[in-house]
Amino acid sequence: MTDVMKKHSMPTRDPAERARDFLPVETGYDEETAVAEAKRCLNCRHKPCVGGCPVQIDIPAFVKKIVERDFEGAYEIIARTSSLPAVCGRVCPQETQCEAKCVRGIKGEPVAIGRLERYVADRHLALNEKPTKSDSNGHKVAVIGSGPASLTCAGALAKKGYEVTVFEALHTPGGVMVYGIPEFRLPKAIVRQEIDNLSSLGVEIKTNTVIGKTLTVDEILADFEAVFIGSGAGLPKFMNIPGENLNGVFSANEFLTRINLMKAYLDEYDTPVRRGKKVAVVGGGNVAMDAARCALRLGAEEVYIVYRRSEEELPARKEEVEHAKEEGIIFRLLTNPVEILGDENYFVKGIRCNKMTLGEPDASGRRRPVTIPDSDFVIDVDTVIMSIGTSPNPLIKNSTPGLEVQKWGGIIVDEAGLTSKDGVYAGGDAVSGAATVILAMGAGKRAAEAIDERIRNGNGK
Numbered sequence: 001m002t003d004v005m006k007k008h009s010m011p012t013r014d015p016a017e018r019a020r021d022f023l024p025v026e027t028g029y030d031e032e033t034a035v036a037e038a039k040r041c042l043n044c045r046h047k048p049c050v051g052g053c054p055v056q057i058d059i060p061a062f063v064k065k066i067v068e069r070d071f072e073g074a075y076e077i078i079a080r081t082s083s084l085p086a087v088c089g090r091v092c093p094q095e096t097q098c099e100a101k102c103v104r105g106i107k108g109e110p111v112a113i114g115r116l117e118r119y120v121a122d123r124h125l126a127l128n129e130k131p132t133k134s135d136s137n138g139h140k141v142a143v144i145g146s147g148p149a150s151l152t153c154a155g156a157l158a159k160k161g162y163e164v165t166v167f168e169a170l171h172t173p174g175g176v177m178v179y180g181i182p183e184f185r186l187p188k189a190i191v192r193q194e195i196d197n198l199s200s201l202g203v204e205i206k207t208n209t210v211i212g213k214t215l216t217v218d219e220i221l222a223d224f225e226a227v228f229i230g231s232g233a234g235l236p237k238f239m240n241i242p243g244e245n246l247n248g249v250f251s252a253n254e255f256l257t258r259i260n261l262m263k264a265y266l267d268e269y270d271t272p273v274r275r276g277k278k279v280a281v282v283g284g285g286n287v288a289m290d291a292a293r294c295a296l297r298l299g300a301e302e303v304y305i306v307y308r309r310s311e312e313e314l315p316a317r318k319e320e321v322e323h324a325k326e327e328g329i330i331f332r333l334l335t336n337p338v339e340i341l342g343d344e345n346y347f348v349k350g351i352r353c354n355k356m357t358l359g360e361p362d363a364s365g366r367r368r369p370v371t372i373p374d375s376d377f378v379i380d381v382d383t384v385i386m387s388i389g390t391s392p393n394p395l396i397k398n399s400t401p402g403l404e405v406q407k408w409g410g411i412i413v414d415e416a417g418l419t420s421k422d423g424v425y426a427g428g429d430a431v432s433g434a435a436t437v438i439l440a441m442g443a444g445k446r447a448a449e450a451i452d453e454r455i456r457n458g459n460g461k
């Protein structure tokens with residue numbers, strides 16, 4: 001491939017060095033690299049990349065501003081439709097979204113749209129400008145949770161003059177961006193800055209408030225004209241195989257929360273965490289990659305990703321898989337755990353697995369994993385981290401009469417995000433099940449528009 005056919009590579013720290021600390025893996029483009037990468041954009045008239053972006057950022061327009069070195073102009077274009085560009089530039093699965101549609105990608109590599117978004121957003125954040133509070137329109141809206149869905153909804157409403165209060169169960173706002181995605185992929189200072197911006201817009205954030213326990217949705221509705229539920233999908237799933245109750249078995253959620261939210265990796269924090277020597281992480285998504293790479297950084301000698309399909313079906317972002325491999329994570333693909341083995345003190349000592357092959361496509365369109373008879377073998381490990389998915393926590397549903405949910409727990413909404421309960425909207429993982437930051441943001445934005453329309457039409461209180 002000639003040079004113009006290739007993306008400018010993202011500078012990353014040496015794998016051996018970064019695999020032992022929590023500092024950022026990628027260090028970001030400098031100005032000259034960003035401009036040179038932006039020049040690869042063909043500025044297509046029909047803009048297919050925009051259609052690939054769930055929030056329809058005008059990508060060619062912001063990329064053109066980078067070519068002109070008008071970086072604030074580029075930021076302004078992104079910010080019209082995306083409220084968390086420094087986050088999305090780091091964690092969005094661009095390879096299946098905007099970059100998948102890039103015309104440059106037909107014969108070579110697509111334009112590195114995510115890296116350019118990150119460059120522009122980081123440059124803007126460094127200016128440390130605070131948005132100003134809009135004049136109040138006198139209407140009050142409550143938002144439950146403080147992940148990307150809720151923050152987007154809250155920000156959009158606050159800009160229109162609504163008095164917004166966010167109720168967050170944890171002691172720190174940010175949702176998965178704070179408790180799940182590790183510092184080395186998404187520095188928490190970035191999330192903090194975005195949340196400070198919301199505070200500057202006048203959004204009040206009440207932490208340590210569990211809706212369904214501290215307060216109910218109906219109690220909130222007595223004081224607010226509408227409620228948005230963005231409570232995510234934080235309830236871990238397990239495989240229901242023998243041995244899952246042994247000491248040394250964790251959900252990825254618990255493991256990552258201890259590390260990222262409660263800073264177990266820092267000496268000055270008392271948070272206990274399992275520092276396994278040989279660790280198996282079951283699953284193949286972003287969460288599994290994060291858990292595996294955190295286990296490595298806590299000092300593990302061997303970390304396995306155990307996944308029942310092949311590399312092609314790994315749901316994690318390609319970049320994260322590549323980084324995990326570079327750091328020494330061992331991939332045991334086409335491998336399915338059937339039992340976790342314990343010692344006489346009920347501590348994990350191994351994981352028994354079957355070898356798999358791929359059969360016909362299943363309902364998800366991916367080829368179904370089929371067990372190879374008599375293929376079982378044991379991987380010696382002292383820790384097992386289950387990362388096979390999550391579902392919405394039933395607490396809000398159980399404490400909110402009239403709120404209808406799917407069988408698997410997802411809140412049922414219409415296109416605008418309205419639930420079965422008047423004045424109550426929902427979006428993000430709480431509705432879709434575990435998905436992505438950008439989809440959660442899109443849902444928060446749509447719900448904010450619908451709430452605004454409802455109240456402007458006099459249907460608030």
Ligand SMILES: Cc1cc2nc3c(=O)[nH]c(=O)nc-3n(C[C@H](O)[C@H](O)[C@H](O)COP(=O)(O)OP(=O)(O)OC[C@H]3O[C@@H](n4cnc5c(N)ncnc54)[C@H](O)[C@@H]3O)c2cc1C
Nearest residue numbers: 145147148149169175176180211232428429435436437440
């Ligand atoms: C480890 C990990 C890595 C990921 N990596 C990526 C990635 O690389 N790229 C990507 O696009 N996506 C990634 N995702 C998925 C992405 O983070 C989620 O899809 C997204 O955060 C969902 O946003 P949300 O606002 O719906 O919910 P969340 O981010 O889950 O936020 C929900 C918030 O609601 C709060 N809450 C829950 N119940 C209550 C209650 N009863 N009362 C008050 N507050 C409550 C929670 O504490 C939480 O703060 C990852 C997820 C995880 C777990």
